Amino acid sequence: MKKIKAIFTKIISKENRWLFFSAIILGLILGLAFGGGSEKTSSINPESEISEEHDHSKNQMWTCSMHPQIQQPKQGKCPLCGMDLIPVSSEEEEVGFNQLKLSENAIKLAEIQTAPVERREVEMVIRMSGKIAFNETNVANITSRIPGRIDNIYVNYTGTKIKKGERMVNLYSPELITAQQELLQSLKSFQISRTPELKKNALENVEASRKKLLLWGLTKKQIRSFENRNNIVNHIIIYSPMNGIVVKKDAFEGMYVNTGAKLYTIANLLDLWVQLDAYESDISWIRTGQRVEFETEAYPGKSFKGKVTFIDPVVDPKTRTIKVRVNVKNQDLKLKPDMFVRAKVYSGIVNRNKDKNFILPLVIPSSAPLVTGKRAVVYVTVPGKKGVFEGRNITLGPLADEYYIVTEGLKEGENVVVNGAFKIDSDLQIQAKPSMMNPGGGGPMPGHDHGDSSVKMVMEDEKVRVPSGNIPSHFRSSIDKITELYFQIQDELSRDWLDKVKDSGKDLLGKLDIVDKKLLKGDSHMEWMMLEKIIRDGTEKIVSAPDIDSARGSFEVITKPTISALKYFGSTDKTFYKLHCPMAFDNKGAFWLQKGQDVRNPYFGESMLTCKDSIEKISTGKNK
Numbered sequence: 001m002k003k004i005k006a007i008f009t010k011i012i013s014k015e016n017r018w019l020f021f022s023a024i025i026l027g028l029i030l031g032l033a034f035g036g037g038s039e040k041t042s043s044i045n046p047e048s049e050i051s052e053e054h055d056h057s058k059n060q061m062w063t064c065s066m067h068p069q070i071q072q073p074k075q076g077k078c079p080l081c082g083m084d085l086i087p088v089s090s091e092e093e094e095v096g097f098n099q100l101k102l103s104e105n106a107i108k109l110a111e112i113q114t115a116p117v118e119r120r121e122v123e124m125v126i127r128m129s130g131k132i133a134f135n136e137t138n139v140a141n142i143t144s145r146i147p148g149r150i151d152n153i154y155v156n157y158t159g160t161k162i163k164k165g166e167r168m169v170n171l172y173s174p175e176l177i178t179a180q181q182e183l184l185q186s187l188k189s190f191q192i193s194r195t196p197e198l199k200k201n202a203l204e205n206v207e208a209s210r211k212k213l214l215l216w217g218l219t220k221k222q223i224r225s226f227e228n229r230n231n232i233v234n235h236i237i238i239y240s241p242m243n244g245i246v247v248k249k250d251a252f253e254g255m256y257v258n259t260g261a262k263l264y265t266i267a268n269l270l271d272l273w274v275q276l277d278a279y280e281s282d283i284s285w286i287r288t289g290q291r292v293e294f295e296t297e298a299y300p301g302k303s304f305k306g307k308v309t310f311i312d313p314v315v316d317p318k319t320r321t322i323k324v325r326v327n328v329k330n331q332d333l334k335l336k337p338d339m340f341v342r343a344k345v346y347s348g349i350v351n352r353n354k355d356k357n358f359i360l361p362l363v364i365p366s367s368a369p370l371v372t373g374k375r376a377v378v379y380v381t382v383p384g385k386k387g388v389f390e391g392r393n394i395t396l397g398p399l400a401d402e403y404y405i406v407t408e409g410l411k412e413g414e415n416v417v418v419n420g421a422f423k424i425d426s427d428l429q430i431q432a433k434p435s436m437m438n439p440g441g442g443g444p445m446p447g448h449d450h451g452d453s454s455v456k457m458v459m460e461d462e463k464v465r466v467p468s469g470n471i472p473s474h475f476r477s478s479i480d481k482i483t484e485l486y487f488q489i490q491d492e493l494s495r496d497w498l499d500k501v502k503d504s505g506k507d508l509l510g511k512l513d514i515v516d517k518k519l520l521k522g523d524s525h526m527e528w529m530m531l532e533k534i535i536r537d538g539t540e541k542i543v544s545a546p547d548i549d550s551a552r553g554s555f556e557v558i559t560k561p562t563i564s565a566l567k568y569f570g571s572t573d574k575t576f577y578k579l580h581c582p583m584a585f586d587n588k589g590a591f592w593l594q595k596g597q598d599v600r601n602p603y604f605g606e607s608m609l610t611c612k613d614s615i616e617k618i619s620t621g622k623n624k
Contacts, residue, residue, distance in 0.1 A: 062087055083525065098434045099382060099390045100427055107387060112420035114381055115368070117410045119360040122400040124285050124347040128324065130276035132296075132339045135327070138268035140241050144257040145216045148173030151235065153253045155264065160246045162266060169238045169251055169263060176216065180232045183209035187227060244268040247337075269337075272330050274306060276343050277321040281586060285347040285398065286311060292326045294343035296335070304328060304335065308345065320607060349400055363403040368416045369396060370425055371588055372557050377435075378410070379417040379424050389417060389424055391434060399587055429533055471569050475519045479569050481511050482535070486562050487595055489542065493555060493602035494609060498548045505542040512536050527568055531561040552603050556590045563593060566618070578616040583608070593618075 062072045062085035070078055076085055102110070152170035155162060162168075186209050190202035213223055217236050226233055248265035257263070274294060278286055290308045295301075306328035315322050326343070328335065349361055369376040376396045382388040394409030410416070417424060428435040485508040492500045512532060520528055538557035545551035566576065576593050584590035584603040592602050599610045 060087060083529075096390070098428075099385075099388055100379075100424055100433070101385070101388045102424075102427075103387060110420045110423040112389075112424070113418050114415040115365055115418045117362060117364055117406070117412055117414045117416060119362055119412055120403075121360055122349055122363055122403050122405070124349055124398060124400040126278070126282045126285055126345040126347060128276040128278055128282070128343050128345065130274060130324075130341055130343065132328075132335050132337050132341060133273045133275045134247075134267045134269075134337050135271045135273050138242070138244070138271055140244070140266045141262055142168060142238060142240070142264040142266065144171060144238070144261045144263060145259060146171070146173045146175050146236070147256075147258050148176070148236075149256050150251055150253055150263075153251055155246055155249070158246055158249050162240045162244060162246060164240055164242050166240045167237050168240055171236050171238060171257070172234060173236060176213075176218075176236055177232055177234060179209060179212055179216070180226060183213065183223075183227070184230060184232075238263070240266060242266060242268060267337075269333055269335075270330055272328055272335055272337065274326040274328055274341055274343065276324040276326065276341075276345075277319065278311075278324045279321055279583065280315065281583075283311070283322055286324055286345055287347070290345055290347055292343055292345050294326075294341040296339050296341050298336075298339060299334065304341075349398075349405065361397070361400075361405045362407075362410065362412060363400070363405055364410065364416050365418045366399060366402050366404055366588075368418045368421065369394065369404060370421055371396070371585060372553050375553070377425070379421050380410070381415045381417075391425075391428065426530065426534075429530075429537075471524065472519045475516065476570055476572065478511070478515045479565055480572050482508065482515075483562060483566060483571065483593075485511060486558065486593065489555060490592055490594055490602045491600060493548070493552055494600035494605050496548060496605040498545070498551060501548075501551050502543050502545065505539050508539050509536065509543065512539070524569075528565070531565050531568075534558070534561040535565075548605070553585070555592070555602060556585070559590070559592055563591070563618075566593075576618045578618050579612045580614045581611050582613045583611060 060073070062075050063070055070085070072085060075087075077083065078085060102112070148171045150169050151172050154167040154169065183206065186202055186205035190199060190206055193199040193202050210223055214220070217238060218233070222233060225231065244266040245268075246264055247267045249263075250261075251257075251263040274292070276292075286308060288308050288311065292306045292308060293303050294306070295303055306326040308324060309327045310325040312323035312325075324345070364378065369378050376394050378392050378394055379389045380392055382390050392409055395407045397405030397407045399405075425435045485504055489501055489504045489508070492504060512535065515528075515532070517525065517528065517532075535558045538554045538561075541554035541557070542551050545554060563578065576595060577597055578591055578593055579599065579601075580589060580591050581601055581603050582589045590603055594600060597615065599612050599615070601609055601611045604611055
């Protein structure tokens with residue numbers, strides 16, 4: 001006992017105290033380890049656990065994140081693109097085939113926002129341009145009713161304000177003298193006639209002579225005056241028939257004129273017309289009585305108002321537009337004929353249900369749908385599943401200012417993605433699920449969640465990423481060949497050549513097939529894989545397009561990734577032009593690229609070849 005006590009005292013001495021505590025801690029760790037192992041052994045058969053791990057390793061498959069159809073039993077490289085294969089999880093899918101699940105971090109990263117589908121009062125705003133014109137009902141041409149010579153002019157210059165009844169010219173006419181003499185002779189015959197029949201004939205001649213003088217411009221007072229005094233008038237004064245402004249003067253003192261010669265044109269500028277050009281697609285929304293607001297270059301920021309009073313029943317065959325007339329008051333005379341204007345016509349939209357009652361239309365924000373050609377896709381939140389989004393094909397009505405009217409595919413109260421929809425669509429493409437670009441999908445990729453990573457890779461219009469390394473010149477040469485075919489398709493669409501467009505699309509697919517993807521590494525490789533898929537899917541639809549409109553819709557799809565590819569990978573051609581057509585696809589608008597500044601619109605072709613509202617110069621140069 002004394003020996004034990006001596007040993008214990010030695011152990012806990014100041015010098016060896018750390019050995020004591022170390023021993024205690026080591027003992028506790030060993031005890032927990034053996035105790036845990038004993039407990040685990042009691043509930044799980046070690047042989048069974050080893051067997052399960054062995055089976056899992058045996059059944060593990062590896063796939064490519066960009067080509068999910070590749071399935072291999074061991075780790076390696078993708079035979080199509082050279083990317084490292086990734087393991088396929090054996091867990092069951094948590095979401096449906098056409099659904100995508102994103103974590104909270106991915107939702108924030110993609111800046112995804114939603115809004116409810118709702119019924120609300122919306123107003124269609126139709127934008128048009130045109131110019132101010134005279135009100136044709138308030139324009140008068142002053143003409144000479146008899147041949148003669150102008151001896152006096154009382155209105156000497158254009159722009160003179162004039163009132164109704166004011167003198168304009170004094171005209172000498174020999175024919176006027178002859179007509180008055182005929183009238184006096186008829187009066188004398190009437191007075192000396194003795195029989196009723198002669199008096200009747202003489203009176204008819206008197207009335208005919210009076211009527212001739214009235215038609216020539218003499219007043220009844222003038223006619224009575226020279227009948228009573230036998231004073232023949234040598235000159236006739238022409239008076240203004242209305243209030244207004246002289247907008248044209250053709251009369252000069254001393255000139256001889258024939259019957260019907262135009263002397264002046266007078267217009268009342270207090271009431272004008274605005275002649276607007278409406279495109280065929282807008283006519284169904286324009287009705288008489290609608291309010292119109294317009295601005296002019298002369299008075300920026302000042303808005304003028306009027307109402308639609310007439311819609312031309314005939315389409316202009318050259319411009320494919322219809323004239324819409326707006327009446328406008330001009331009391332302060334600020335508006336001048338031939339001024340150019342930009343106008344908005346407001347058309348309220350209301351629907352009727354099956355009981356013929358008026359109901360508000362079902363609408364979604366204009367940023368919600370992804371539109372390609374005649375097809376529209378939205379992404380809605382799945383009730384009861386946090387972070388899960390589902391694609392939905394819908395049928396859109398007209399675009400009413402900031403809202404699309406939905407005619408089919410959505411219900412009131414559902415939540416649609418209004419910001420970040422394209423990023424969700426791109427993520428579904430990477431997972432080979434149904435998307436806007438690939439409605440049928442490519443088969444689900446089992447168990448691999450791209451929720452956080454692929455959102456970073458989607459193509460953004462405003463933010464162009466910079467390559468992490470040098471782009472090989474051979475790869476850039478491939479980009480040149482692809483964009484050259486893009487420009488060829490653009491030109492052929494502008495000429496309405498559908499067959500040639502399809503042939504060029506086939507050539508483009510061939511160029512995509514021979515691009516050496518293995519030349520790129522890291523982020524650059526992933527960037528091209530994503531862009532290449534969108535370009536390929538859109539081009540395949542161009543090749544199989546049943547008509548020129550479908551081909552144009554698919555061309556718009558490949559435009560965005562082509563722009564991104566040029567900016568990201570560079571080009572040996574240093575300058576391109578990015579143009580925008582505001583009327584493409586029912587006024588949703590669309591961009592396109594072309595080499596020169598001579599506008600050739602691929603979305604309308606020969607019908608509106610030069611339609612564009614912006615042109616931007618893009619300098620790419622060589623990416624280093």
